[in-house]
Amino acid sequence: MWNIGFLFALGLVRQQFINHLLRQVLEVIFTKFKNKDLSHLVGEHNMGFVFGPSWFYGIDTIIEFVAVLITLFIAIYSFRIYKLIHDRKYLYFMLAFLLVSASYSIRTLTDWLVYTSLLGRIPNVMAAVSKVATVSTLHTIGYLAYVFMTLAGFMILVAIFLKIQDIRIVSLLFIFIIILTALSQSILVAFHITLLLMLLYIVAHLYMNYSRTRSVSSFLVLYSMACLLAAQVFFVVLTFYSSYFVTGQLLQLAGFLLLLINMILVLKK
Amino acid sequence: MKEKRGRLEIIYDILVAIQNKNGSIKPTHLLYKSNLSYQRMNIYVDELIKKGFISKDFDDNNKFFILTDSGYSFLAEFKKIKEFTDSFGL
Numbered sequence: 001m002w003n004i005g006f007l008f009a010l011g012l013v014r015q016q017f018i019n020h021l022l023r024q025v026l027e028v029i030f031t032k033f034k035n036k037d038l039s040h041l042v043g044e045h046n047m048g049f050v051f052g053p054s055w056f057y058g059i060d061t062i063i064e065f066v067a068v069l070i071t072l073f074i075a076i077y078s079f080r081i082y083k084l085i086h087d088r089k090y091l092y093f094m095l096a097f098l099l100v101s102a103s104y105s106i107r108t109l110t111d112w113l114v115y116t117s118l119l120g121r122i123p124n125v126m127a128a129v130s131k132v133a134t135v136s137t138l139h140t141i142g143y144l145a146y147v148f149m150t151l152a153g154f155m156i157l158v159a160i161f162l163k164i165q166d167i168r169i170v171s172l173l174f175i176f177i178i179i180l181t182a183l184s185q186s187i188l189v190a191f192h193i194t195l196l197l198m199l200l201y202i203v204a205h206l207y208m209n210y211s212r213t214r215s216v217s218s219f220l221v222l223y224s225m226a227c228l229l230a231a232q233v234f235f236v237v238l239t240f241y242s243s244y245f246v247t248g249q250l251l252q253l254a255g256f257l258l259l260l261i262n263m264i265l266v267l268k269k
Numbered sequence: 270m271k272e273k274r275g276r277l278e279i280i281y282d283i284l285v286a287i288q289n290k291n292g293s294i295k296p297t298h299l300l301y302k303s304n305l306s307y308q309r310m311n312i313y314v315d316e317l318i319k320k321g322f323i324s325k326d327f328d329d330n331n332k333f334f335i336l337t338d339s340g341y342s343f344l345a346e347f348k349k350i351k352e353f354t355d356s357f358g359l
Contacts, residue, residue, distance in 0.1 A: 084346070160359065209357070215356065266353045267349055
């Protein structure tokens, strides 16, 4: 009887200790919330809600929005060429950039949702937990769509540049992308590594194109994709060093701006 | 060895050939200038007529292809399209 009483008391103390620990963890998280720091939050598929330092919140969304506009601009111009000469190559090129543009639109919306929902006034710990749970689902759907559409867009670019015309090979690559998106444990790392590999092929093609033409525009496009490639390297190591997110985003911005400069030069001709 | 012309270059060559003949050319001349087989030239010509870049005209039982305003506009646009295509290596 004495033994049972002792064990019960011990269990009670242990439970109280666990509760105390949990309360402390929640308080730490809530304090971070209050200080506008969301770096500790991780959603499904090991996806962090935010990646960079708190001062960068919102700036990354602006960079993504710039990417939306530039890629949409390229897609529209490519479609205009398709309407003029009816060459399917330009239709696929338009589709590739349209997918990339749509993917960045989704990411912009998702990030905007995270920032506006979680950086607003949150009265207590329970409200914070409830908000995180709601945002988590939308964030996961948004990021999965972003990952799939970006990979699909760049895969079409690879298929155009490598002149892959066999629909069976293209469909096989699509299946790989679907499997990667659906089954990856650490989706963003797998995504950035895959995109990095695709960009390696694209940069190799553009380097050969530049060697052949030696024009300013082919140089700009080569460097724009090289910037996107370098950005992926930073995004891959982001898991270990979160500060690399800013460098990656700035490289990405430089890449898209070089594409914009190229388009301006093209249209000035 | 010279690279094979793409669709864009072929269309451009046809339109330039007509433009160089003051906007009007006989089919035989076009065949020679465009450097295409008779069948291939007809396919391109039909398409360019459909798009409104050129039109057919008859003068004393002779057939002519005439460069339309859209054709002239396309030639002006061509430089941009070519630069876009070359910059991406399409």
